[in-house]
Amino acid sequence: xxxxxxxxxxxxxxxxxxxxxxxxxxxxxxxxxxxxxxxxxxxxxxxxxxxxxxxxxxxxxxxxxxxxxxxxxxxxxxxxxxxxxxxxxxxxxxxxxxxxxxxxxxxxxxxxxxxxxxxxxxxxxxxxxxxxxxxxxxxxxxxxxxxxxxxxxxxxxxxxxxxxxxxxxxxxxxxxxxxxxxxxxxxxxxxxxxxx
Numbered sequence: 001x002x003x004x005x006x007x008x009x010x011x012x013x014x015x016x017x018x019x020x021x022x023x024x025x026x027x028x029x030x031x032x033x034x035x036x037x038x039x040x041x042x043x044x045x046x047x048x049x050x051x052x053x054x055x056x057x058x059x060x061x062x063x064x065x066x067x068x069x070x071x072x073x074x075x076x077x078x079x080x081x082x083x084x085x086x087x088x089x090x091x092x093x094x095x096x097x098x099x100x101x102x103x104x105x106x107x108x109x110x111x112x113x114x115x116x117x118x119x120x121x122x123x124x125x126x127x128x129x130x131x132x133x134x135x136x137x138x139x140x141x142x143x144x145x146x147x148x149x150x151x152x153x154x155x156x157x158x159x160x161x162x163x164x165x166x167x168x169x170x171x172x173x174x175x176x177x178x179x180x181x182x183x184x185x186x187x188x189x190x191x192x193x194x195x196x
Contacts, residue, residue, distance in 0.1 A: 011042030012068030016059045017091035039091045046189045050079040100171045130169040
């Protein structure tokens, strides 16, 4: 597994994917011992996590919540990092749309991938890691960015024939990285730490 570029695991902001007012459904403890939980995804490195909301606070789906240092109005603390398979079915269903929301909200950050991507090996270019980009589209992107860097996703789509919805290509790659702990190249996420 190779991580391309530096990725900080520390997340200060997360988006709510699911709210579990009675804790995890697979928790065998009696109901009175269970505490509410929220599952979410970090904004920076797409870390999946379980969080404990503050008492009498019920986070809503897609809420952007602060989880960094200092005063947190909605989340009391992050309980643990989880893998894709630990997400509830509902959280798994919400994840692609939330990731796309994050990508579109920080378009400049993700556009830089198209402007700055480079060859990984003599046979593989970073651009080819995006599902749906083969050699033809890769060369189209490279040729166009030599003329002038892309200004936004719309500019990218209009200048590279056959490239539609770049935010969906990025979202699909992030999903691939989150679903597969053994993926060889990571561009947008950090790997799960090894189990002790």
